[in-house]
Amino acid sequence: MSDDERLPQPAPAEIDLVTVLHALGDPVRMRLLTSYADGAEHSCDPRHLGLDHLHKSTVSHHMRVLREAGVTTTRVAGRNRYVSLRRADLDARFPGLLDALLAAAQAPTD
Amino acid sequence: MSDDERLPQPAPAEIDLVTVLHALGDPVRMRLLTSYADGAEHSCDPRHLGLDHLHKSTVSHHMRVLREAGVTTTRVAGRNRYVSLRRADLDARFPGLLDALLAAAQAPTD
DNA sequence: CGGATTGGTGGATGATTGTCAAACCGTCCC
DNA sequence: GGGACGGTTTGACAATCATCCACCAATCCG
Numbered sequence: 001m002s003d004d005e006r007l008p009q010p011a012p013a014e015i016d017l018v019t020v021l022h023a024l025g026d027p028v029r030m031r032l033l034t035s036y037a038d039g040a041e042h043s044c045d046p047r048h049l050g051l052d053h054l055h056k057s058t059v060s061h062h063m064r065v066l067r068e069a070g071v072t073t074t075r076v077a078g079r080n081r082y083v084s085l086r087r088a089d090l091d092a093r094f095p096g097l098l099d100a101l102l103a104a105a106q107a108p109t110d
Numbered sequence: 111m112s113d114d115e116r117l118p119q120p121a122p123a124e125i126d127l128v129t130v131l132h133a134l135g136d137p138v139r140m141r142l143l144t145s146y147a148d149g150a151e152h153s154c155d156p157r158h159l160g161l162d163h164l165h166k167s168t169v170s171h172h173m174r175v176l177r178e179a180g181v182t183t184t185r186v187a188g189r190n191r192y193v194s195l196r197r198a199d200l201d202a203r204f205p206g207l208l209d210a211l212l213a214a215a216q217a218p219t220d
Numbered sequence: 221c222g223g224a225t226t227g228g229t230g231g232a233t234g235a236t237t238g239t240c241a242a243a244c245c246g247t248c249c250c
Numbered sequence: 251g252g253g254a255c256g257g258t259t260t261g262a263c264a265a266t267c268a269t270c271c272a273c274c275a276a277t278c279c280g
Contacts (some may be wrong), residue, residue: 013218016134016219017140017211017215017217018134018140018173019135021131021132021135021140021211022131022132022135022136023132024128024131024135024137025128025129025132025133025134025135025171026128026132026267026268027132027145028268030128030131033274034209037172039193043226043227044226044227044228045226045227047249047276054268054269054270055269055270056226056227056228057227057228057229057230057269057270057271057272058268058270059227060227060228060229061166061172061228061267061268061269062229062268063156065267071188077226077276078226078276078277078278079156079218079226079276079277080225080226080227080277081226081227081228090164093214094210094213094217095210095214096206096210096211096213097204097207097211097213097214098210099210099211100125100204100205100206100207100209100210101131101207102209103204103205104127104205105127106201107127107204108123109126127252127278136238138238153256154256154258155256155257164238164239164240165239165240165241166256166257166258167239167240167241167242167257167258167259167260168238168240169257170241170258170259171238172238172257173257175237183234187258188247188248188251188256189245189246189247189248189255189257190245190247190255190256190257191256191257192271194224195246204275
């Protein structure tokens with residue numbers, strides 16, 4: 001499982017706050033984050049993510065941005081990729097930030 | 111003081127998380143945020159903000175983005191503008207977020 | 221093998237953005 | 251009135267970005 005190959009991602013200490021915020025300052029990527037909040041691994045298929053309206057290459061692009069910002073990690077197994085939150089790394093580097101973000105994402109839109 | 115005119119800004123309930131994160135996903139605006147963290151009012155002069163390298167119109171643009179996102183408020187008094195954090199509004203709408211962000215901004219860059 | 225599945229790459233395109241420069245505007249004050 | 255001051259607006263420009271499309275690559279399975 002977790003000893004499969006992983007796509008390139010920044011080391012925990014290299015995760016940059018502004019880069020993370022820039023990554024999350026997009027509605028699609030914010031939606032991906034909330035999908036990943038369950039801690040589970042997720043496939044890249046737009047249909048599994050409520051993103052039917054987007055081309056698969058667009059979703060691929062957004063997932064790359066999240067991964068390169070250090071928000072997610074991607075495990076490669078066969079022809080599937082399993083994306084999940086780097087919760088431990090984020091919590092260690094920016095204590096309380098992820099929880100506050102996920103809670104804020106629930107705030108009513110009005 | 112606080113009954114002076116204020117530049118247009120979103121109502122507390124209209125503050126949008128993604129818009130806030132997008133606003134803060136820029137190094138200059140993140141630096142402004144940390145400057146405003148003291149809760150005090152600040153002038154717009156780049157030289158008072160450690161932004162000597164930027165044109166005053168560029169700083170004006172960044173401050174507008176922050177204000178329109180709901181991060182800051184701008185009080186107009188005579189020919190001066192006094193910018194400050196909307197801490198109460200942000201704390202009410204996104205509990206813990208601002209504190210986590212300001213703490214995260216202190217994390218070593220490595 | 222050969223087709224289907226899963227997902228990424230590269231190019232193109234239109235929109236947004238960060239920056240500067242110059243002109244502008246209201247206010248203060250001599 | 252007429253500068254000087256503090257900021258904003260507008261325009262220009264290059265860079266970045268989100269999106270789509272067509273094609274590609276690796277893997278799985280019958």
